[in-house]
Amino acid sequence: MITCPKCGFRDHVEGAGFCQNCGQQIGKNYCVNLKCPKGPNADIPDSALYCPYCGEKSYFSNIGIYPEFGVFLEE
Ligand SMILES: [Zn+2]
Ligand SMILES: [Zn+2]
Numbered sequence: 757m758i759t760c761p762k763c764g765f766r767d768h769v770e771g772a773g774f775c776q777n778c779g780q781q782i783g784k785n786y787c788v789n790l791k792c793p794k795g796p797n798a799d800i801p802d803s804a805l806y807c808p809y810c811g812e813k814s815y816f817s818n819i820g821i822y823p824e825f826g827v828f829l830e831e
Contacts, residue, residue, distance in 0.1 A: 758782050761802060761821045785816045 759766050765777035774781055787798040789812035794800075800807050805817040 759802075761785070761816050780821070783815075785814050787812055788815055788818055 758768050758772070760768070760775040760777060760780055760782060762780035763775060763778040765775050768776065768782065772782060785800055785802045785804060787794065787800050787807035787810065789798075789807060789810050790796045792798045792807060792810045792812060794807075794809045798807065798809060800809070800814055802816065804814045806813055
């Protein structure tokens with residue numbers, strides 16, 4: 757189940773690349789530090805605003821998305 761990181765919309769169509777509710781690109785959160793010990797584009801939790809492995813800002817944090825709706829805590 758993909759949850760929009762911006763508005764929390766959940767009922768996306770199969771293969772959706774963008775949120776139909778707010779237009780935000782849908783994707784996984786990752787570490788933007790290419791020298792991260794976990795490797796470039798390291799997989800980190802969607803709720804992470806900073807990389808737990810190197811402390812760099814996460815992708816979501818970088819583009820101004822914050823999990824303010826707490827949608828990441830459900831699942
Ligand atoms: Zn959305
Ligand atoms: Zn990192």
